[in-house]
Amino acid sequence: MADRPGSDQVTTLDTPIRLDYHFSAGAAATPYLRGLAEGKFVGQRCPVCRKVYIPPRGSCPTDGVATEGAEVLADKGTVTTYCVVNVPFAGQSIEIPYICAQVLLDGADISFMSLIQEIPADQVRMGLRVEAVWVPPEERGPTLASVEYFRPNGEPDADYDSYKAYL
Amino acid sequence: MPAAPAPRQGRRPVAVVSFAQAPNVRRDTAHNEVELLLPVIGEVLGNLGITKDDIGFICSGSTDYLIGGPFSFVAALDAVGVWPPKSESHVEMDAAWALYEAWVRLQEGDVDTALVYGFGKSSMGDLGKILALQLDPYVMAPLWPDPVSLAALQARALLDHGLATERDFAEVAARSRRSALDNPKAQVAYDRSADDLLGEDYVVAPLRRHALPPLTDGAAAVMLAAGDRAFELCERPAWITGIDHRVETHALGARDLTSSPSTAKAAEVAGVSAGPVEVVELHAPFAPQELVLCRALGLPVDPTGAGSTSVNPSGGPLAANALMAGGLIRIGEAAARIIDGRVSRVVAHATSGPVLQQNLVAVLEGA
Structure with a gap:
């Protein structure tokens, strides 16, 4: 509690709050998380529109039906869009500037956010082909932290038409 | 077609025409909220032989404090499949109040049906603490x-x-x-x-x-319909x-x-x-x-x-x-x-x- 200068009124009050949760990943996300521990990307497919979602959350957001199966995807894909992070902030663990990109894995119909490394920030571009760099097997777990980052894999840039529907 | 009883409030009769709920269980660790809702939404529409394309408005009730994550009600919409986009709203309250909002929305007269749903998993957090946070934050909740x-x-x-x-x-x-x-x-x-x-x-x-009461993981959904649409969907609508x-x-x-x-x-x-x-x-x-x-x-x-x-x-x-x-x-x-x-x-x-x-x-x- 802090008093306003020249006053005996209480002006602030600290009320620490902490809540702990037992997270339920669900039927669709559980194989996805287990896959990450094994160095694999596992998605699910919509039986109506045939799209593959990763991470899968159990339902196709377009059709409103349960997604199915266990689609093991390549651990490489295409940068669909990106930004260069130049702003330092508290708790930052990566040296700036760095690249935050949307990566569309080959075979997936939705991109997800990832860190891009091993390339100067000013050379990252839409269509850049990248591959996952996994942490050593003994450090992997059911978390996206099993992927350290993505890096260019040397393939020619993807044609714009191949990913324009995912922007 | 029979006539709807005159409502005391509003200018347009609105009825509950379908209801579905998930099995209420102590702890459902196998499903996330979307997976909990999917069969419930499917049943409440299936009872009437309609699809998500027949929904005019959507309103849900839930609270992120139960889940421990932000905007869970947005994620929950995946259980409906809102494409093409639909007019939708949410209350951070029991879904009975979502039904009230949907009832108000149907008074406007431009849509005839509304999907209302609510979901809550009590198993993931400490309800004793979570519910304390709905109290006055200065002198009650800190206790x-x-x-x-x-x-x-x-x-x-x-x-x-x-x-x-x-x-x-x-x-x-x-x-x-x-x-x-x-x-x-x-x-x-x-x-x-x-x-x-x-x-x-x-x-x-x-x-x-x-x-x-028991601690429960569960979800429920109601379809509302207004005017003649209610009789088209349901032989005996429950008029509000x-x-x-x-x-x-x-x-x-x-x-x-x-x-x-x-x-x-x-x-x-x-x-x-x-x-x-x-x-x-x-x-x-x-x-x-x-x-x-x-x-x-x-x-x-x-x-x-x-x-x-x-x-x-x-x-x-x-x-x-x-x-x-x-x-x-x-x-x-x-x-x-x-x-x-x-x-x-x-x-x-x-x-x-x-x-x-x-x-x-x-x-x-x-x-």
Whole structure:
């Protein structure tokens, strides 16, 4: 509690709050998380529109039906869009500037956010082909932290038409 | 086509035409909220032979505090599949209030159907702490009063005022769990006498275990339809002829916990006393609260259920208490008894906030 200068009124009050949760990943996300521990990307497919979602959350957001199966995807894909992070902030663990990109894995119909490394920030571009760099097997777990980052894999840039529907 | 009964509020008759709920369970670790909702949404639409494309408006009730993650209601929309985009809204309240918003939306007249759903998994966090955070943040919440202790204060006040006995609490619980034997979606159902229940130890005196609701993971959905559309979808729609909700102060010390003036006012506006009440579904999570609500609604206070009004034939929240869905389930359970032709006039009640702070009352009638 802090008093306003020249006053005996209480002006602030600290009320620490902490809540702990037992997270339920669900039927669709559980194989996805287990896959990450094994160095694999596992998605699910919509039986109506045939799209593959990763991470899968159990339902196709377009059709409103349960997604199915266990689609093991390549651990490489295409940068669909990106930004260069130049702003330092508290708790930052990566040296700036760095690249935050949307990566569309080959075979997936939705991109997800990832860190891009091993390339100067000013050379990252839409269509850049990248591959996952996994942490050593003994450090992997059911978390996206099993992927350290993505890096260019040397393939020619993807044609714009191949990913324009995912922007 | 038969005519809908004239509603007391609004200018357009609106009815519940379909209701579905998930099995109420103590702990569903196999499914996330979307997976919990998917079959429920599928059933509430499937009952009517319609698809998501026939929905004019969507409103849901849930709280991120149960899940421990932000914007969970946005993620939950994946269970509906809102493409092409649809007009949609959400309340951080029990889904009974989402139904109220949908009812208001249907008064506009440009859409004829609305999907309402609510979901809550109590198993993921510490409800005692989570629910303390709905209290006044300066002088109440920092004390972390848990909901069982607050309900015990209310129960003690009832006893001290001579408005109830501990046997009354046991009778309410015994009757509710016995009714729940006929409810395949119920979580806690048994046939035990009040004498037997009175042998239990206190959890927080004067509340014994039987007077407490179970912790529940669950979800529910209702379809509303307006005007002629209701008759097209449903042979016997449950018309909402009256609906109102009122709130009391958040300062617990300023309330008389033995009465519920907000329920009484909502009941008056909704027209509860304008006809016989064949069934009432009360959102009374703690057994003593049923007595407070019956009094406020002007219904006979009879814990054994011997009166002419059937109280919580589903078993009520003592049989299953899915937070954020429990109030909507009361409306759905009451409406279902009109839709299937068993009764003609029912009352449904929903509550939100600590110890009956905010209350919604709806009267539903068959044509």
